[in-house]
Amino acid sequence: MLPPFVKPQAALSKPSTMEYVSPEGLRLDGRRPMEMRQIRGEIGVVDKVDGSAVFEMGITKVIAAVRCEYTMANFSTGDRMRKPKEISLVIRQTMEACIMTHLMPRTQIDIFVQVLQADGGTRSACINAATLALSDAGIPMRDLVTSCSAGYLNSTPLLDVNYVEDSAGGADVTLGIMPKLDKVTLLQMDAKLPLDIFENVMQLSIEGCKAVATYIREVLLENTKQLEYRRGTFIAVLMKFDGGYIMETVFDGGSRLKIKHIQSSIPNQRAVFRF
Secondary structure: OOOOOOOOOOOOOOOOOOOOEOOOOOEOOOOOOOOOOOEEEEEOOOOOOOEEEEEEEOOEEEEEEEOOEEEEOOOOOOOOOOOHHHHHHHHHHHHHOOEOHHHOOOOOOOEEEEEEEOOOOHHHHHHHHHHHHHHHHOOOEOOOOEEEEEEEEOOEEEEOOOHHHHOOOOEEEEEEEEOOOOEEEEEEEEOOOOHHHHHHHHHHHHHHHHHHHHHHHHHHHHHHHHHHHHOOOOEEEEEEEOOEEEEEEOOOOOOEEEOOOOOOOOOOOEEEEEO
């Protein structure tokens, strides 16, 4: 396990008097404390690069291309608190943990990340976009790296904090993990927390990372299906049916299409063919 990347802070932040969680258990944007914002990812969005991706967490939107540099568009937010070099270093250290560099000696991998819209969670969105872009480029990785943040406001752990919650002065934990290997590649915390509360917030962030990993795998699987389809290749499964066969294609949403009766000597009930 790699040592966590922790940003120390000398003093506790002043607690905010604003109510960020209502008595009904709702946050300012209508979410429950343990509810993530809607996420969306898409790969292959930039031409003439080896890999690219867009990743959105709520209205935070990041684009990444593989050909580690971090920039923030002037219009993405009115406050650019973190220096680009610092976040670039965080992304680099996080991604280096998963890339199988020994398979590519004397090779330079450039990751360009641009924040298009910022509403909190930009570090996590950058890491998730970089993971998708590296996968699109075919870079061998030990595992996916996914990231999510969690905070602590009004004595309540909050998953996937937005900009308003992040600016409230409470604790904010950003985590990056390799879910299948069960390893932490990034741990960055602002402010201080008692150990028992920190463990709860970190566990909440881990659950968020796992949810992002599940979604990213779905995006990659769907992209693989589309690539195979565009290449004129599809996998068909023939199943015995009333003396003939049903052809079940993988790349049309699993729909089953009847085809003509085939007299075949295939001994098995189920056979897979690639065309």
